[in-house]
Amino acid sequence: MSATPDHGGSGASGRPARTAAVIPAAGRGVRLGPGAPKALRPLSGTPMLVHAVRAMAGSRSVSLVIVVAPPDGADEVRRLLDAYPLSGSLTDTTEVVVVPGGETRQESVRKGLAAVPETVTTVLVHDAARPLVPVDTVDAVAAAVRDGSPAVVPALPLADTVKQVEPRTGERAGEPEPVVGTPERALLRAVQTPQGFDRATLVAAHEKIALEGEGATDDAGMVERLGVEVVVVPGHEEAFKVTRPLDLVLAEAVLARRRANDGF
Numbered sequence: 001m002s003a004t005p006d007h008g009g010s011g012a013s014g015r016p017a018r019t020a021a022v023i024p025a026a027g028r029g030v031r032l033g034p035g036a037p038k039a040l041r042p043l044s045g046t047p048m049l050v051h052a053v054r055a056m057a058g059s060r061s062v063s064l065v066i067v068v069a070p071p072d073g074a075d076e077v078r079r080l081l082d083a084y085p086l087s088g089s090l091t092d093t094t095e096v097v098v099v100p101g102g103e104t105r106q107e108s109v110r111k112g113l114a115a116v117p118e119t120v121t122t123v124l125v126h127d128a129a130r131p132l133v134p135v136d137t138v139d140a141v142a143a144a145v146r147d148g149s150p151a152v153v154p155a156l157p158l159a160d161t162v163k164q165v166e167p168r169t170g171e172r173a174g175e176p177e178p179v180v181g182t183p184e185r186a187l188l189r190a191v192q193t194p195q196g197f198d199r200a201t202l203v204a205a206h207e208k209i210a211l212e213g214e215g216a217t218d219d220a221g222m223v224e225r226l227g228v229e230v231v232v233v234p235g236h237e238e239a240f241k242v243t244r245p246l247d248l249v250l251a252e253a254v255l256a257r258r259r260a261n262d263g264f
């Protein structure tokens, strides 16, 4: 895997990059428990981040990948990526750039976006914490943006019924929370990444939200606040986010199934 400290805005092929993927990987992974930063933890012996980079680079459309490393960890991440050779799913036409991230996901994505060259028209934002997203899902998101949608999110219907509650805080923290509503499940979707955007739209959304000082848990949510339409395409079960320890068990099982299917 070739990871470079800076870039001239072209894929390794030398052609200007048109579609870039920003991978926020600067999170600590508190919910996963003690250990290395989440993106650096191994799945089947390979760091989660490397799986995520390969998923993006395996897409026919992505020619530039911007990895957003922990604020003081860019050198370590660059060394780690350099330690993984170009392999099956990582094409030799993909350039991988590493930049330092921020204290929040939103800040990390903004820093990654700042490293995206002007030649890029489509930006995919993909959590390092969703290492097993199938390449077909990445391609479907990128294609929908290229076909004219300024903001595209992969999503799945919910399996659980969702309740809205009134959270208990202060002295009442820990008491049972009263239910105040039950949204109609058929109208809800669980949103994944990569989320795909027209570059100018995503940049404008991040600028607006940084000025207003409000937070958003996903990039499409920021674009919604611009008043720009966001559309949903089918997500994939294997694009789940590694958040808690049980997710690691599921990820290992998915990788074992892939190995078995590939005849290894």
Ligand SMILES: Nc1ccn([C@@H]2O[C@H](COP(=O)(O)OP(=O)(O)OP(=O)(O)O)[C@@H](O)[C@H]2O)c(=O)n1
Pocket (backbone or CB within 6 Å): 023, 024, 025, 026, 027, 028, 029, 030, 031, 032, 038, 039, 068, 101, 102, 103, 104, 105, 106, 108, 109, 126, 127, 128, 129, 130, 241, 242, 243
């Ligand atoms: N300051 C941050 C926080 C999060 N992320 C990234 O955003 C993605 C989604 O975040 P999440 O799964 O919540 O990761 P963490 O913030 O690491 O998890 P936790 O909240 O359990 O600490 C991850 O790829 C994570 O590395 C980031 O780049 N910069």
Ligand SMILES: C[C@](O)(CO)[C@H](O)COP(=O)(O)O
Pocket (backbone or CB within 6 Å): 105, 127, 190, 191, 192, 193, 217, 218, 219, 241
């Ligand atoms: C972007 C995201 O993965 C979409 O589901 C999600 O919102 C990230 O949330 P997190 O709690 O910061 O992981």
